[in-house]
Amino acid sequence: MGDETAMGMTPPQPSGRFGFWRFSREKVTFSCFETKSMNMDSGVRHILVFGAAAVVAFVVPRRSCAGETAPGLPHEQKANFDSALSAEILKLFAEDQKLLARFGDAKRDPEFSGAYERYKGTILKTHPSVFYDLAVKELWAADPDALALVTEIVRWRASTTGRLKTLILQNGWPTRQLVGDEAAAAVFFLFGHADTDNAWRRAQLDTIKRVFEVDHFNPRLFAHICDRIESVDNAAQIFGTVMGPGTAVGTAELYRPLKDGYDAVNLRRLQIGLPPMEADLERFRKGAKVGPYMTPIFKEWNMSEVYSPSEAVEKPSE
DSSP states (O other), X not given: OOOXXXXXXSOOOBOSOOGGGGTSSOOOSBBOOOOOOOOOOSSEEEEEEEOSSOEEEEXXXXXXXXXXOOOOOOGGGSTXXXXXXHHHHHHHHHHHXXXXXXXXXXTTSHHXXXXXXXXXXXXXXXXXXXXXXXXXXXXXXXXXXXXXXXXXXXXXHHHHHHHHHHHHHHHOSOOHHHHOHHHHHHHHHHHHTOGGGHHHHHHTHHHHHHHHHHHOOOHHHHHHHHXXXXXXXXXXXXXXXXXXXXXXXXXXXXXXXXXSOHHHHHHHHHHHTOOOHHHHHHHHHTTOEEOGGGOEEOSBOOGGGGTSOOSTTSOOOO
């Protein structure tokens, strides 16, 4: 579960062309993802997030799955909307998806795929067995005989992550109000792909927690970012989102160990609006694919679901 593919921080299951990335509200190309938020009382809830070395308390607006969805207003109309910044982020993300798609196409060639697997084997001697894709490409690109596509992708990724750092330093985190819904969501995908700059990503966690409060993005995205950062550092996951189908048909498994027991993890999931781990594992057992944020997906997914969860994560009626 470490190969990166277009339109996601984890391997999606393509179902068509990438029509959404004309930045409309059209459906995206892989089978969908959505999540149900848990019913909670009005007000706010204090949530404990167990980081690498400390417990951090913060406040998250309560969510409801009974008619109350996250705000979906056209933030572009706000007075402080930065159209130039939004356009730059969307351009970076479009290029990100284009390069990932090109790499995916190249891997259909057995010789290319075989070379990738050889470098992957070297990386996995010291790297966790998830989120290894960029490390593999960087090792490959360091070879004097590396293919042009590989070196292009590695250089572009380093340049883009560097640019993302600069944009965040100069403007603060690109929120929905600042750059609009699509660009704000795109930032998280670009951020998620920077797996070999994990120290910088970890340093952004407090900021991401604050953005989670303000922008009301899907709790699956927040939880997965936290777990991905821990996993890349070979640490235990906090929210139990790094999971998927097992090796045998009809099975599912956690791909990384948990920081503490099921009960503690499920409590943290409940507090941010996620179902218990067992519910997601059962979806994978029933045939769900791994979608954005390693969500079990059955239906089509569109970018608005970064902010407005619905029922698409559920298995269709048979």
